[in-house]
Amino acid sequence: MDTSRRFEKGNGGCPGIQCEANREVLCNSCAEGVVTAAHRVESRGIEPCLFGKGGTCCKNCNMGPCQIIEGVETMVGVCGADASTVAARNFARIVAGGAAAHMDHGRGVAFAFLETAKGETPYEIKDGIKLRETALRLGIDPAEKDKTDLAIEVGEFLISEFGQQQGVLSFVKRAPAPRQEIWKNTGIIPRGIDREVVEIMHRTHMGVDQHYENLLFQAARCALADGWGASMIATELSDIMFGTPVPLRTKVNIGVLKEDEVNITVHGHEPVLAEALAMVANDPEMVAAAKKAGAKGINLTGVCCTGNEILMRRGIPISGSFVQQEVVLATGAVEAMVVDVQCVMQGLSPVANHYHTELITTSSKAKIPGATHIQFEEGRALDVAKEITKRAISKYPERGKHFIPVHQMDVVAGFSHETINYILGGRFRASYKPLNDNIANGRIRGVAAIVGCDNYKVMEEVHIDLAKELIANDVLVLVTGCAATGMGRAGLLSPEAMEMAGDGLKEVLEAVGCPPVLHMGSCVDNSRLLIAATEMVHTGGLGEDISDLPMAGCAPQWMSEKAVSIGQYFVSSGAYVVFGPSFPTTGSKVVTDFCFKEMQNLYGGMWDLAQTSNDFANKMIDRINAKRAALGLDKKKERVLFDMAMRRELGSGIPGVGCKPGGVG
Ligand code: SF4
Ligand code: MSK
Numbered sequence: 001m002d003t004s005r006r007f008e009k010g011n012g013g014c015p016g017i018q019c020e021a022n023r024e025v026l027c028n029s030c031a032e033g034v035v036t037a038a039h040r041v042e043s044r045g046i047e048p049c050l051f052g053k054g055g056t057c058c059k060n061c062n063m064g065p066c067q068i069i070e071g072v073e074t075m076v077g078v079c080g081a082d083a084s085t086v087a088a089r090n091f092a093r094i095v096a097g098g099a100a101a102h103m104d105h106g107r108g109v110a111f112a113f114l115e116t117a118k119g120e121t122p123y124e125i126k127d128g129i130k131l132r133e134t135a136l137r138l139g140i141d142p143a144e145k146d147k148t149d150l151a152i153e154v155g156e157f158l159i160s161e162f163g164q165q166q167g168v169l170s171f172v173k174r175a176p177a178p179r180q181e182i183w184k185n186t187g188i189i190p191r192g193i194d195r196e197v198v199e200i201m202h203r204t205h206m207g208v209d210q211h212y213e214n215l216l217f218q219a220a221r222c223a224l225a226d227g228w229g230a231s232m233i234a235t236e237l238s239d240i241m242f243g244t245p246v247p248l249r250t251k252v253n254i255g256v257l258k259e260d261e262v263n264i265t266v267h268g269h270e271p272v273l274a275e276a277l278a279m280v281a282n283d284p285e286m287v288a289a290a291k292k293a294g295a296k297g298i299n300l301t302g303v304c305c306t307g308n309e310i311l312m313r314r315g316i317p318i319s320g321s322f323v324q325q326e327v328v329l330a331t332g333a334v335e336a337m338v339v340d341v342q343c344v345m346q347g348l349s350p351v352a353n354h355y356h357t358e359l360i361t362t363s364s365k366a367k368i369p370g371a372t373h374i375q376f377e378e379g380r381a382l383d384v385a386k387e388i389t390k391r392a393i394s395k396y397p398e399r400g401k402h403f404i405p406v407h408q409m410d411v412v413a414g415f416s417h418e419t420i421n422y423i424l425g426g427r428f429r430a431s432y433k434p435l436n437d438n439i440a441n442g443r444i445r446g447v448a449a450i451v452g453c454d455n456y457k458v459m460e461e462v463h464i465d466l467a468k469e470l471i472a473n474d475v476l477v478l479v480t481g482c483a484a485t486g487m488g489r490a491g492l493l494s495p496e497a498m499e500m501a502g503d504g505l506k507e508v509l510e511a512v513g514c515p516p517v518l519h520m521g522s523c524v525d526n527s528r529l530l531i532a533a534t535e536m537v538h539t540g541g542l543g544e545d546i547s548d549l550p551m552a553g554c555a556p557q558w559m560s561e562k563a564v565s566i567g568q569y570f571v572s573s574g575a576y577v578v579f580g581p582s583f584p585t586t587g588s589k590v591v592t593d594f595c596f597k598e599m600q601n602l603y604g605g606m607w608d609l610a611q612t613s614n615d616f617a618n619k620m621i622d623r624i625n626a627k628r629a630a631l632g633l634d635k636k637k638e639r640v641l642f643d644m645a646m647r648r649e650l651g652s653g654i655p656g657v658g659c660k661p662g663g664v665g
Helices: 020-027 037-044 083-117 128-137 147-160 170-174 177-186 193-203 212-242 272-281 284-292 304-314 322-330 348-354 378-398 417-425 433-440 462-472 481-489 495-500 503-512 526-539 561-572 589-603 613-630 644-650
Strands: 248-252 262-268 298-303 318-320 336-339 358-361 409-413 446-450 475-479 517-519 551-555 576-579 606-609
Touching: 020 322, 037 322, 083 147, 083 193, 083 212, 083 272, 083 378, 083 561, 083 589, 128 147, 128 170, 128 212, 147 212, 170 177, 170 212, 177 212, 177 589, 193 212, 212 304, 212 526, 212 561, 212 589, 248 318, 248 481, 262 272, 262 304, 262 378, 272 298, 272 304, 272 336, 272 378, 284 298, 284 378, 298 304, 298 322, 298 378, 304 318, 304 481, 304 517, 318 322, 318 481, 322 348, 336 348, 336 378, 348 358, 358 378, 409 481, 409 517, 417 433, 417 526, 433 503, 433 526, 446 462, 446 526, 446 613, 462 475, 462 481, 462 495, 462 613, 475 481, 475 613, 481 517, 495 503, 526 551, 526 561, 551 561, 551 613, 561 576, 561 589, 561 606, 576 613, 589 606
Parallel strands: 262 298, 262 336, 298 318, 336 358, 446 475, 446 551, 475 517, 551 576, 576 606
Antiparallel strands: 248 409
């Protein structure tokens, strides 16, 4: 693949990264001297280290590091490990790393939930209906119990699943029965949440599990403990505590920063502190302090998935996705960036130091040299939020030369699976039946999930062109994470984007008034997609299992280990998942074939690899068509083929919008 052309220089000799807003900020004189990941990519190249690309280097013991080449007899590890063993071990460790991040996130939410249930935090149990439904699902009888007692019981029950040693995780039982049978037969039912990560770390230690297949089975089990365990716990308990999302209008992109207000950005993944900051942002005492400092108020915005959490539930705008985190600070207009865990670049610290910005870490698990640390505790949530807000206010008078680009885009977000149920079926007959019926009658070809990060390796926004091609082909698109923010910047999260949809999909969208691309939340909220797929199966007419659905998933710009864990839990749940621009096992054909072929036989779902948006679209639509044919729904449906002229024409998507040079977004 020619990757060199993927990184284009901006007009002013500054790095150009994906979005016009980024380009404008980094080319502005107030960003002079600032070094961001875009600059580092420019100087180091997009493949900073070739050692390890393809997954066949091992440094699991001090006889190495060993570089291993498949098929070359002399290029095995000192211990004799071959490429398949090492690639599978490395893959399993990637899954363990990604799953562990979600597991610790889920644990944090569960403890915050329990403290809230006991009245020890300023939060409340907002969704009593979901609490009762969840209790029933866990086998807890909600009858005769008040909200407090029930929440305590649910919280304690779910916390116990993190340290559970034997048995089956409770939410696993939500999956379609044939799916559970497959997991049982392949021996990958997760027994406890933490146990599966520990077992991967043990098995991948020097001299333990040497068989690639055995390693990949444990990787699958660990990933399921993430998706159907920790991530689902994080999503469900966050919904019960902070409210289940419903559709709301808000905005995304750097232009949501405000010229005349104290700008505080929250970045990372956890919703807990961000909720407290949202609670105090309008506190009269804080607003008065901001006014005294010369500002008109306090403007809270989000970055990455903490941003997605408060966007979904509170409509708080997102100023940036992963690749924009440093650029948001390079505006010089942010008084404080408050970070919790995951996807927070160390490069933020020097960028913040370049300005008056205070970078504030808040988790004992995640400190950064040069940042101020203010430890967050749920029991003191409002006090901590006020302390942070006051520090940000005190920085406002120090704001110097700055530049806020105009780019911002209207979005509609908040599509929990409960909301999709309601929107499609209406208040009195909430159901996935209309979706299934419209798939069966061919108005909707199928469903695609575009999830995950954005990444400096991919300078074109592949996921945006892909989404346009999918919706033009009547595929309903579900998005999460930073991919969702990118879609928002490009105008695809607004109902007006339905104009880009094929006739069938458009007809359905017009009837319900929702966008063709539905924002379903943060990284942990990929668990919502598992439930939505399960609901489609249970509703009937589209097969007996998730693997029967005309559905495909992808992460075209994946960056984090979490994305691999997410991809693996979808594959093990029966989904076809395409990753790009690279896959971490390609140094071993044996392991890659197992992931790309054998997993299909085992799970009815498999991995695949693509690079261009057109490759992704072709593969995903082919899969959806094949599933339609298998269901007997193969009434000929014309494929809209995108040529270069059509791509250019769609360029910004809706006239005058989008995240391409010359657009507004
Ligand atoms: Fe090399 Fe084997 Fe040690 Fe890995 S475990 S570093 S392959 S000797
Ligand atoms: S924040 S994991 S860059 S989606 Fe969830 Fe974005 Fe990927 Fe982090």
